[in-house]
Amino acid sequence: GLLRDVAVTALMPMLASAMVLLLMAGLMLWIHWKLALLVLVTLPLYALPTVRLGRRIRHVSQKQRRQEGAMASTAAESLGAIRVVKALSLEDTFAESFSGQNNKSLKDGVKARRLAARLQGSVQVMTAASTALVLWYGTHLVLRGTLSPGDLLVFLSYLKAMFRPMSDFAKYASRLAKASAAADRVLDLFDREPDLTDRPEAVPAPSFRGAVRFERVTFGYTPGHPVLRDVTLEVAPGERVALVGPSGSGKSTLVSLLPRLYDPDRGQVCIDGRDIRAYTLASLRAQISVVLQDNVLFAASVRDNIAYGAPDVSFEAIQAAARLANAHDFIQRMPEGYDTILGERGVTLSAGQRQRLAIARAAVRNAPLLVLDEPTTGLDEENERAVVEALERLARGRTTFLVTHDLRQAARCDCIVYLEGGVIRACGTHAELMRQGGRYATWFTLETTPLNPTHAPEEPHVVS
Numbered sequence: 148g149l150l151r152d153v154a155v156t157a158l159m160p161m162l163a164s165a166m167v168l169l170l171m172a173g174l175m176l177w178i179h180w181k182l183a184l185l186v187l188v189t190l191p192l193y194a195l196p197t198v199r200l201g202r203r204i205r206h207v208s209q210k211q212r213r214q215e216g217a218m219a220s221t222a223a224e225s226l227g228a229i230r231v232v233k234a235l236s237l238e239d240t241f242a243e244s245f246s247g248q249n250n251k252s253l254k255d256g257v258k259a260r261r262l263a264a265r266l267q268g269s270v271q272v273m274t275a276a277s278t279a280l281v282l283w284y285g286t287h288l289v290l291r292g293t294l295s296p297g298d299l300l301v302f303l304s305y306l307k308a309m310f311r312p313m314s315d316f317a318k319y320a321s322r323l324a325k326a327s328a329a330a331d332r333v334l335d336l337f338d339r340e341p342d343l344t345d346r347p348e349a350v351p352a353p354s355f356r357g358a359v360r361f362e363r364v365t366f367g368y369t370p371g372h373p374v375l376r377d378v379t380l381e382v383a384p385g386e387r388v389a390l391v392g393p394s395g396s397g398k399s400t401l402v403s404l405l406p407r408l409y410d411p412d413r414g415q416v417c418i419d420g421r422d423i424r425a426y427t428l429a430s431l432r433a434q435i436s437v438v439l440q441d442n443v444l445f446a447a448s449v450r451d452n453i454a455y456g457a458p459d460v461s462f463e464a465i466q467a468a469a470r471l472a473n474a475h476d477f478i479q480r481m482p483e484g485y486d487t488i489l490g491e492r493g494v495t496l497s498a499g500q501r502q503r504l505a506i507a508r509a510a511v512r513n514a515p516l517l518v519l520d521e522p523t524t525g526l527d528e529e530n531e532r533a534v535v536e537a538l539e540r541l542a543r544g545r546t547t548f549l550v551t552h553d554l555r556q557a558a559r560c561d562c563i564v565y566l567e568g569g570v571i572r573a574c575g576t577h578a579e580l581m582r583q584g585g586r587y588a589t590w591f592t593l594e595t596t597p598l599n600p601t602h603a604p605e606e607p608h609v610v611s
Contacts, residue, residue, distance in 0.1 A: 171309035178302050182285055182294075186306060189277045196269035200262050207259045214252035221245050281306055343407055345427045352426035355434050356419050357384035357515045357546035359405070364414035366400065373412070374400045376569045382562070384515075387547040389557035391587065392566035398550045401566070402518045405548070406435045418516070436514040436545075438538070440521035442505035444496070449478055449504065450485040456508035464511055472506035472537040499530025506537045517547040523556070554591045563587065 175183040225232050225241040232238060285302065288294035359382040367373040375397045382388050390398040403409055404416050407428055415422045423431055436456070444452050453465045465485065469475040477500055481487040489495055496504070502522060509517065522538060523531045535556065542549075549560060557563050558577040565573040565580070565587045573585050580587040 171305050175302060175305050175309070178298055178305070182281055182288070182302055185284060186277060186281060186309070189273070189280070193270060193273060196266055196273075200266040200269070204259050204262045204266070207255050207262065211252050211255035211259065214248050214255060218245060218248045218252065221248065278303070278306060343410060343428065346424060349425060349427045352418075352430040352434060355515045358382065358419050359516070359546060360417040360420075361401070361404070362415050362417060364401075364404065364411045364416065366404065366409060366411045368409075374569050375411075377414075378569070378571055380564060380571065380574070382546055382548075384546055385544055386562060387542055387549065387560040389549045389551060389560040389563045390566060391551060391554060391557050391563060391590075392572075394552075396566040397569040398566055399520055402520060402548045402550060405516065405518060406432045406437070433512075434514045435516045435518060436509035436512045436541075437518045438502070438505050438509050438520070438522045438541075440524050442501060442508075444489055444501055444504060446489060448486050448488055449481065452489060452504055453507045453511055456510075456512040460511050465507075468507040468511035469504075471510045471540050472503045473533040474500070474503040474507050474537075477503075497530070499526050499534060502526065502530070502534050503537060506534065506541055510541050515545055517542055517545045518550075519547065520550045521552070522549075523551070523553065554587075554594050558591070 172183065172187065175186065221241060221244050225237075225245075232241060282303065285294060285299040289296055289299055359380075361378050361380040364375055364378045365373050366375045378397075378401065380388075380401075390401060392398055400409075404411060405423075407423060410424065415424070417423065418431075445455070450462065450465055453468060454460050456468075457464075462485075466475060469478055469485075478485055478487075506522075519538060519542075523534050526534060547560075549556065551557055561576065563573075563575065563577055563580055564571055565585075567586065573580055573583065573587050575583070577591075581591065
């Protein structure tokens with residue numbers, strides 16, 4: 148908005164002022180070239196305060212833009228997590244943070260206006276000095292008889308008309324400096340390169356069968372601190388693999404390498420025997436469906452939220468996906484069915500309903516690879532049962548990676564991978580891992596064995 152406004156209110160008027168300036172300069176040269184040269188010699192002096200103060204205005208405006216960005220970030224963060232803010236009584240904390248950033252932005256805005264006023268004042272002083280110089284020399288020429296009083300008055304009127312654009316230049320220069328600060332932020336955003344891009348030789352991926360191989364993969368978010376260490380894992384097409392282990396063991400990190408959210412530091416991830424970096428990102432990710440623990444729903448209709456999984460999908464396919472996800476019935480009970488507009492991030496729905504819509508979105512994609520990252524965490528028993536049933540149907544015939552802490556869900560998978568410290572400690576079926584009696588067996592026993600009370604609770608006393 149600022150860039151557009153400046154283009155209309157500053158850039159175009161500056162071009163018009165430049166034309167007026169050239170026209171007046173030509174007329175003054177025609178009237179008396181010596182007086183005109185005297186004026187033109189002083190013009191470069193106008194550039195000194197314009198350049199110096201313009202740079203300072205731009206610097207201050209850049210600081211102001213950064214403060215405004217921080218204010219917007221604080222507002223978006225607090226509004227997006229308003230329930231947490233209220234629950235933890237953080238209203239005053241966020242209000243103070245926003246107010247502090249606002250005060251800094253206000254101070255920078257006032258400083259920029261003061262600099263702009265100084266710029267205009269400097270130009271006015273130089274204009275007055277130039278006019279006095281021309282008047283002095285012109286009077287001298289009139290007294291010598293080489294210039295008529297009428298020509299001097301005409302020359303001064305043209306000089307006044309010429310200095311008006313100079314004053315406008317000072318005003319527009321401050322606006323352009325502010326616009327330049329805003330443009331720098333926009334251009335900086337456009338100039339940023341994504342961390343992951345298609346290789347020059349990348350080709351569209353063919354239809355995958357679903358064979359996946361992690362080959363000696365090492366990866367860390369920061370150099371020198373690997374989250375995964377020399378991980379090798381082979382998964383057959385259509386196989387369901389559960390990734391279990393303590394928090395921070397690298398389970399979610401491992402599956403995030405599959406759609407190339409990150410690239411491994413060493414090793415490679417292959418699908419159907421070929422390194423996934425050989426494919427374009429769009430064609431790779433189009434064949435991977437993802438259901439996360441906290442899925443984002445958009446402020447759009449239910450139909451659109453499901454259809455985001457696959458462009459140009461038919462309404463019949465959307466309904467079929469909703470039925471597979473156990474979502475069709477509750478959607479039909481909504482005021483406008485599939486055309487009901489959801490609140491931002493799906494706040495008008497329960498956690499279980501949001502998760503089932505996310506499953507429907509994954510189902511409508513009909514991808515051969517499926518990633519499920521803690522899909523049932525935080526759900527009550529009824530919603531968990533509905534989500535698990537939907538996931539069972541969704542996973543049929545697909546190569547599936549399930550990240551979970553629920554070992555009962557893991558036990559139903561074809562293969563269980565136990566990760567700890569970024570290393571695969573055990574791998575096999577549930578029965579095989581239980582026979583081995585390692586960490587997985589111990590963890591499963593602890594999770595599934597009910598706690599036996601040492602003694603029955605005492606009957607309460609009734610005081611009469």
